[in-house]
Amino acid sequence: MSGLEDVVACETSICRIAVEEDRGVLEYRGYDIHELAKNSSYEEVAFLLLFGDLPSKSEFESFKEELAMKRELPPQIIGLLTHLPPFTHPMVVLRTAISYLGSMDKHIQYKSHERSIEKSISLIAKFPTIVAYFHRIRTGQNLIHPREDLSHAENFLYMLHGEEPTETMAKSLDLDFILHAEHELNASTFAARIAASTLADMYACIVAATGTLLGPLHGGASQKVMEMLREVAVPWRAESYVREKLENGERIMGFGHRVYRKVMDPRTIELKILAKKLADEKNPKWYQISEAIEEAVYKYKGLLPNVDFYSASVYANLGIPDDLFVNIFAIGRISGWCAHVIEQYENNRLIRPRAEYVGSQQRRYVPLSDRE
Numbered sequence: 001m002s003g004l005e006d007v008v009a010c011e012t013s014i015c016r017i018a019v020e021e022d023r024g025v026l027e028y029r030g031y032d033i034h035e036l037a038k039n040s041s042y043e044e045v046a047f048l049l050l051f052g053d054l055p056s057k058s059e060f061e062s063f064k065e066e067l068a069m070k071r072e073l074p075p076q077i078i079g080l081l082t083h084l085p086p087f088t089h090p091m092v093v094l095r096t097a098i099s100y101l102g103s104m105d106k107h108i109q110y111k112s113h114e115r116s117i118e119k120s121i122s123l124i125a126k127f128p129t130i131v132a133y134f135h136r137i138r139t140g141q142n143l144i145h146p147r148e149d150l151s152h153a154e155n156f157l158y159m160l161h162g163e164e165p166t167e168t169m170a171k172s173l174d175l176d177f178i179l180h181a182e183h184e185l186n187a188s189t190f191a192a193r194i195a196a197s198t199l200a201d202m203y204a205c206i207v208a209a210t211g212t213l214l215g216p217l218h219g220g221a222s223q224k225v226m227e228m229l230r231e232v233a234v235p236w237r238a239e240s241y242v243r244e245k246l247e248n249g250e251r252i253m254g255f256g257h258r259v260y261r262k263v264m265d266p267r268t269i270e271l272k273i274l275a276k277k278l279a280d281e282k283n284p285k286w287y288q289i290s291e292a293i294e295e296a297v298y299k300y301k302g303l304l305p306n307v308d309f310y311s312a313s314v315y316a317n318l319g320i321p322d323d324l325f326v327n328i329f330a331i332g333r334i335s336g337w338c339a340h341v342i343e344q345y346e347n348n349r350l351i352r353p354r355a356e357y358v359g360s361q362q363r364r365y366v367p368l369s370d371r372e
């Protein structure tokens, strides 16, 4: 019961996670993650999650076009990004900007499926722009406005770095977005669904999810993984580092998973291959340290890496600053969050579990004047 382990809290047709024949299974709307990773694009996956089926060619084109058209931010949001202190964590910035976007939407309350889809597309489109704009503002660089002719991943890297990415970079980030897009009732999605169950507006639900994702036991782990890779610095130090941490009762970030437990997270399989490919083409250092840590954690604790572990070396080789790692996760996950909020709205019952009371009972009140 602790941590609601194995408790089934709702029905969903968005995502299936299972352990079958000692293998981790992950499907979005019935499609296997490995097949999506090999053949799909983030835009197609976002459509699949929101609408339930793969798009036809014309649906795909108009969905991509709509996303591209909605990338630009209103001037008020750019003003907000300019006024926030540059040291603010970029996930706090993202959360604040979503809230501000909510204040600018006259039709904030849930009205219809169509309105919820509209809001979702707008949020999916704007997440990368918020992240890239804030990064450029805090580092004193000019804003690079979104381009409609680039894909979601290409455009993000273009806005962040100020130059068009190579095909390898764009494809790598696109794959990363696909792998992060959805994961059933993880903590941030559950937070979004709880908010949705009160019929709170879409922005409120996504703010709840964004705040929850930043925690280091959830999406915040990837930034901590990078801190660890920097601290370990060379592969041969990995074993003593891991042993010492475990002896001190500390957790190794990027390891362990509530659902997959003793089987490999299928996303880790894909991310490790991607991390190796980028390491071969760019800097091998982070991948080599990661592999050494993976070996040591398995040897001393029998734990396997989760989705956050190899993401770190992928992001480092894509030139993404450490404190944007969680934001990259959120840019992928927003489509899953929106799909869950809509699913909750459309078959809703307030989520309100009970707590077992373990505190004192029937205490006698002593007026303040009679206390020491």
Ligand SMILES: CC(=O)SCCNC(=O)CCNC(=O)[C@H](O)C(C)(C)COP(=O)(O)OP(=O)(O)OC[C@H]1O[C@@H](n2cnc3c(N)ncnc32)[C@H](O)[C@@H]1OP(=O)(O)O
Pocket (backbone or CB within 6 Å): 003, 186, 216, 217, 218, 219, 221, 250, 251, 252, 253, 254, 255, 256, 257, 258, 259, 301, 303, 306, 307, 308
């Ligand atoms: C996108 C995501 O959210 S993926 C998860 C990202 N988070 C992290 O990587 C943070 C590190 N990992 C963890 O803290 C955990 O594995 C979690 C939070 C992901 C899952 O936690 P739970 O399901 O509650 O696992 P729980 O805490 O019961 O751990 C079971 C055992 O494994 C150990 N353990 C689990 N994860 C770790 C870890 N990363 N490092 C060291 N020991 C660990 C626990 O100490 C416990 O050991 P014990 O039985 O000897 O006491």
Ligand SMILES: O=C([O-])CC(=O)C(=O)O
Pocket (backbone or CB within 6 Å): 182, 183, 185, 186, 187, 258, 259, 306, 307
């Ligand atoms: O499912 C979980 O608990 C965490 C996770 O891997 C994710 O959100 O991608």
